Every structure is written in C-alpha cells, then in structure tokens.
Amino acid sequence: MKTRRMAVFFALMILGFAGCTLGVRRAQESGEARQAVQAQSTWTLQIDEQRGSIYDRQGRPFTGQEETVVTAVAPGIESGKALAALPEGEEKQAAMKLYAKGSPFLFVFQEGTRPAETEGIQHFTVQRRYGEDRLAAHTIGTLDGSGHGVSGIEKAYDDFLTEQSGELRIAYTVGASGTVLQGVEPVVTDTRQKAQAGVRLTLDQDLQRICETAGSSLGSGAVVMLDVQTGEILAMSSCPSLSSSQTAQSPYLNKIIAAYSVGSVFKIVSAASALEQGFDPATVYDCEGAVDVEGISFHCFNGIAHGPVDMEGAFAVSCNGYFVQAMSSVSSHHFIMMADILGFGRAIELADGFSSAPGSLPQEEELENPAALANFSFGQGTLTATPLQVAAMTAAVASGGQYRTPVLLYGLCDENGEVYQRQSLSPPQDVMKEETASFIASMMETAVQSGTAQSGAPETVSAAAKTGTAQTGVMKNGEEEVVCWYTGFFPAQSPRYVVTVMQEGVTENTGDCAAVFAQIADETMAFLKEQAGN
Known part of the structure; x- marks a missing residue:
C-alpha cells in the first residue's frame, strides 16, 4: 500500500x-x-x-x-x-x-x-x-x-x-x-x-485572522467586521473555511452573503421605527411570557414572564411581547420602510457579479395581518437577511443614524503596488435621528451590561450589542434548528468596529456567538495596543 x-x-x-x-x-x-x-x-x-x-x-x-x-x-x-x-x-x-x-x-x-x-x-x-x-x-x-x-x-x-x-x-x-x-x-x-x-x-489581514480564529468554533456560521465610520469591510469569514477538514453543511456556501432567519436582532429596526414615529420608550408593558394576537400565542424565549418593562428593559431581556404591542400601535408602512432604508430586502453589490443575497422582506399588505405584523416585530415570519446586512444595520446605529452600504473593494494597483483607481466610499444616508440612534445604542450597551448580551461582554473594552435566536422550521433529530446571532460594536462610546456573528445548524443558543464576539473585541484591542507600541 x-x-x-x-x-x-x-x-x-x-x-x-x-x-x-x-x-x-x-x-x-x-x-x-x-x-x-x-x-x-x-x-x-x-x-x-x-x-x-x-x-x-x-x-x-x-x-x-x-x-x-x-x-x-x-x-x-x-x-x-x-x-x-x-x-x-x-x-x-x-x-x-x-x-x-x-x-x-x-x-x-x-x-x-x-x-x-x-x-x-x-x-x-x-x-x-x-x-x-x-x-x-x-x-x-x-x-x-x-x-x-x-x-x-x-x-x-x-x-x-x-x-x-x-x-x-x-x-x-x-x-x-x-x-x-x-x-x-x-x-x-x-x-x-x-x-x-x-x-x-478593504480587508485587513490581521483583523481577518482574528475573526477567522475566533469564528472557527462556530462550526457553521459567519463573522463580519465593519469600520463604523466608512462602511469598509475589514474582515468577513464564512465557517468552515474552504481549506478546513471539518465536516459541516454547505462548506462552499459563502454564509456572509447568504440569507437566514433573523430573530431578535431585528428589534433594533423595530425600536428605530417606533421611536421615529414618536413612541414613548417609557411606555410600560406587563409581560406574562406570551401575548395573544387573534388567537395566536407569541411567546418570549422559553416562555419567561418578564413582568413590567419599559422599552429599555424589554430590549435588554429581549421581550417579544413588548415589541409585538409597540409595533401594533404605530404605522406598519413606516416600519417596513425603516427596514428597507436599513438595507433589508436589497442585495449588496461587493463587485461586478459578486453580491449578497437580497434576503426577504414581507410585503406591506402582508403586515395588514396582525399575526404577520407580530412575527415581524421581533424578526420572525418571512423575514430573512444576510450577516452583512445585519452588520450594516448595526453600523447605522453606531454611527449616529447614518447608513452606509458596505464596501469591499479598496482599489486597483499596478505591479509596484501603487493604487491607481481608488474605490469611492458609499455616501452616508440619514436613516434615523441622532437621538434615536443614541437611545438604541444605550439600550444595546445595557443589554451587554445586564441583559441577554451579557455573556458577550469583552474584558478589555466596552461594547453594545443585541442577541437573537431565530426559529427556522427545520427539524433535526426531533428538535427545531435555530439561527443564533450576536451583533454589536465597540467601544460603546465613540464606536470604531461593528462585529456581527451568526451560527446556524444548532438546536439551541449556547452562547457561542457571544463568546466569539468577546474574543474578537479583546484580541482586536490587544492588537491595536501592540501596534501603537511599535
């Protein structure tokens, strides 16, 4: 032999x-x-x-x-x-x-x-x-x-x-x-x-390596890092890698630009739409663990009753019932338009012939159904999005309410390495008032300090984030598969980096995405400190 x-x-x-x-x-x-x-x-x-x-x-x-x-x-x-x-x-x-x-x-x-x-x-x-x-x-x-x-x-x-x-x-x-x-x-x-x-x-090899190393623990998933101020993609990793010997579903699928069920990270959009329409965030909702909408029961995660919560409290503990009630009291037209201007339902072109999936947004007529609107309010139903789209949405909050289409091309260079055709950055688009973005950012920071995002808190830098666990309807050994998310930015004040982590093919959220986010944030800050010392 x-x-x-x-x-x-x-x-x-x-x-x-x-x-x-x-x-x-x-x-x-x-x-x-x-x-x-x-x-x-x-x-x-x-x-x-x-x-x-x-x-x-x-x-x-x-x-x-x-x-x-x-x-x-x-x-x-x-x-x-x-x-x-x-x-x-x-x-x-x-x-x-x-x-x-x-x-x-x-x-x-x-x-x-x-x-x-x-x-x-x-x-x-x-x-x-x-x-x-x-x-x-x-x-x-x-x-x-x-x-x-x-x-x-x-x-x-x-x-x-x-x-x-x-x-x-x-x-x-x-x-x-x-x-x-x-x-x-x-x-x-x-x-x-x-x-x-x-x-x-626009990728940075050092940051790319940090993200790939941290993301390798996901099994099947994706990690995206954006520059908050420019919208440039600094790292984008689809797991497992093409060179990996791991056995995982669809290893050749670029999960960074593929669409998945979204879940509670979409509450960022819900909050933005409600606040922009004048919804009072001090409004209190008494959560009993589920809310009934025309005979259909919509549960909070694990049926937990959160009790009386305002918007900040509901966001921190990811209370579904609060956002179901809040979004039923505002314009669904504005709601769907907010999702649209934040990049949902639209492909992101990275290069000629190289684009993200558009994902899917429900039609406005669909949201006339109260149950469909309830699902949409916490990121379920027919809504799907790519990790890149979720990262761009997060960056809009981190940048004070300005949306920038993510950019991958830095430019073309000659044989001496000189860039002769620099790619222009996407112009910022005002999508929400600065005070709206600031309030959502503070809610995301609270979620890291004492809410569902706490397990992703970095040790060396402050952060703001939102978690999500989306149902898929796909069964695996008698259990439903879910898509897990953790999207946020750091530092919490004067943000520089957005990191979005997605994991698929699991039956429960074990906190892997949160751990990956924390590792990336800490290692990025350590790298920056080392660079500053050289």
Whole structure:
C-alpha cells in the first residue's frame, strides 16, 4: 500500500505540478499533458504562470503566499550524473524515465533529495496560488482547471486578473535531432512581475485572522467586521473555511452573503421605527411570557414572564411581547420602510457579479395581518437577511443614524503596488435621528451590561450589542434548528468596529456567538495596543 501511494505521489508530481501550482507545466512528447513547445531550434518549457494578485488594504497578498521549487532538466552528461547520484527509490526512477526520453522536462523533487545545480539542471521557485490555510477563502474565491475564477473576487475580476498574467519560461537550443546542445546556456524569460498588479480589498489581514480564529468554533456560521465610520469591510469569514477538514453543511456556501432567519436582532429596526414615529420608550408593558394576537400565542424565549418593562428593559431581556404591542400601535408602512432604508430586502453589490443575497422582506399588505405584523416585530415570519446586512444595520446605529452600504473593494494597483483607481466610499444616508440612534445604542450597551448580551461582554473594552435566536422550521433529530446571532460594536462610546456573528445548524443558543464576539473585541484591542507600541 505504501509503495502504491508513493507511486501515485510521484506520478502526480510528474504529470502536472499545475494541479496545485498555477501554471507549472511539464513538457512531454504526446497528449494534452505535453506543455513544451518545440519551434525551429529551441525547446521551451513553461515553468510557471501567475495571474494578477489580490491584496488586503495594506498591500499584503492573499494569493501566492506559499512557494515550492520546480527543477528544469535538460538531458546531458552532467545532468545525467546528477540524477544517477540520487538516492534509490521511486522518485529517482521517475526522473530517470523522463531523462531517458532525451527531451527537457520539469520535475518536482522532494525536499532533501533535490540534485545540485549543474549544466542541464536548474531550480526555480514558483508560487502556489493558494495555501492550505489561506485567509478569506470564500471572499477571494477559487479557480477552475483552466485558471479562471469561478467564485468570489477571482470571478468578479477574472478578466482584469487574467490581463495581468506573467510567466516564467526556459528555452533550450536543440540540434536537428532534437537533443539539447551542450555548452549553450538556456534562455530564461521571467515576466511574473507583471502579475504583482491586481486588486486591493478593504480587508485587513490581521483583523481577518482574528475573526477567522475566533469564528472557527462556530462550526457553521459567519463573522463580519465593519469600520463604523466608512462602511469598509475589514474582515468577513464564512465557517468552515474552504481549506478546513471539518465536516459541516454547505462548506462552499459563502454564509456572509447568504440569507437566514433573523430573530431578535431585528428589534433594533423595530425600536428605530417606533421611536421615529414618536413612541414613548417609557411606555410600560406587563409581560406574562406570551401575548395573544387573534388567537395566536407569541411567546418570549422559553416562555419567561418578564413582568413590567419599559422599552429599555424589554430590549435588554429581549421581550417579544413588548415589541409585538409597540409595533401594533404605530404605522406598519413606516416600519417596513425603516427596514428597507436599513438595507433589508436589497442585495449588496461587493463587485461586478459578486453580491449578497437580497434576503426577504414581507410585503406591506402582508403586515395588514396582525399575526404577520407580530412575527415581524421581533424578526420572525418571512423575514430573512444576510450577516452583512445585519452588520450594516448595526453600523447605522453606531454611527449616529447614518447608513452606509458596505464596501469591499479598496482599489486597483499596478505591479509596484501603487493604487491607481481608488474605490469611492458609499455616501452616508440619514436613516434615523441622532437621538434615536443614541437611545438604541444605550439600550444595546445595557443589554451587554445586564441583559441577554451579557455573556458577550469583552474584558478589555466596552461594547453594545443585541442577541437573537431565530426559529427556522427545520427539524433535526426531533428538535427545531435555530439561527443564533450576536451583533454589536465597540467601544460603546465613540464606536470604531461593528462585529456581527451568526451560527446556524444548532438546536439551541449556547452562547457561542457571544463568546466569539468577546474574543474578537479583546484580541482586536490587544492588537491595536501592540501596534501603537511599535
């Protein structure tokens, strides 16, 4: 079995390093695997081909971060001696078999067995497009077998990135018989510098790594971080990662931009609409654990009776009954419009052909049904939204009532890393009065201090947040699956970052999202402190 595995290993290396490293090709004499081009008196091998790069906001590459060595071999006296001196084994046998054909070829030797450079043997360092543990995998995307983008930024900017391609080639002088002429130096052409041009994103690799590490505990979920003041996406992680070996549902689905049931985080919208319409937040509702709407009972979480609560108290303990009653006393038209201007029901375009799902908003006529309005008041019913939409809504509160469409593209850069086409930021849109946003922010801060969001309180920075547990109607082993949310910002005063955490495929809210939020906030503040000290 071991021998068979080794044979397969070497066969894969020989038959095309391009399978794992973009553009590395081995010359053969027949079939599609042959990548060398024999023209006139030269024999040319294409050693490497790279397309345009993808960078973070600091100009650090997401692509081409892992390297390997490819060896170009031209059969001859010295190269034959070097190969003959290799340790006995399948690797040597494979190399000698190619050598015996008499034409130049490419080979990937194992580390430690690589022959020394001599006449006819040259080593070249080439880059792999992706590493095993690459960052922002769902956002960057993937390539097909021909090297073209099929998802994410790779697909959205496929034409542009392809135009920036460069390659590494070596050309040997051959005689009439096709054998390499000894003593004639091969010509190496390297245009890979051109591939340093590419796309720069708003993501920050340090913050992305913090979010991915923390979010890995979710199993199946998503984490989004936004800059409060600009709307730029600083990190976006879909769990599990494309490179993860975890078994989870839909690992290739980008959950950051997929729509899910929302739950009580939507009470932020409910509160905003009610307050903007003049609803008095001091209004007290006596919660008995459930409220009846035309014969349908709407329960608070676990049927808990919260007793007399005003809006701040109801928000802190996430009392469904309070918001059912509050939203029945104000205009449902204004309610649905508030959700609309906060980005619900509308796709967010991150790049050409790369957009979030729009999610779903109920029709205004649907809310004429009191039961549908009751469901909508605490984020249930037909409402769905993406983690990115929830983060943008949260940022509107953190920024004092201004909504900004999230932005992912920072700009395009040349091969020297200079940005020559800076992406403009989305203009802010006033969606609620500053005092409304301030009051909601204070309620979110109270929720962290003494309410349902308390388990997500960071140790090193103040925060404001809202929790949510949304029913899905999907059963798992006799229990209903829920979608868990935790969305908030930090610091609570003068907010800088919004973080939204979503977890799916679980049957109860165990606080995983809250723990992820707290970890991200603490590690972000530690990182900023370290940066300030350097």
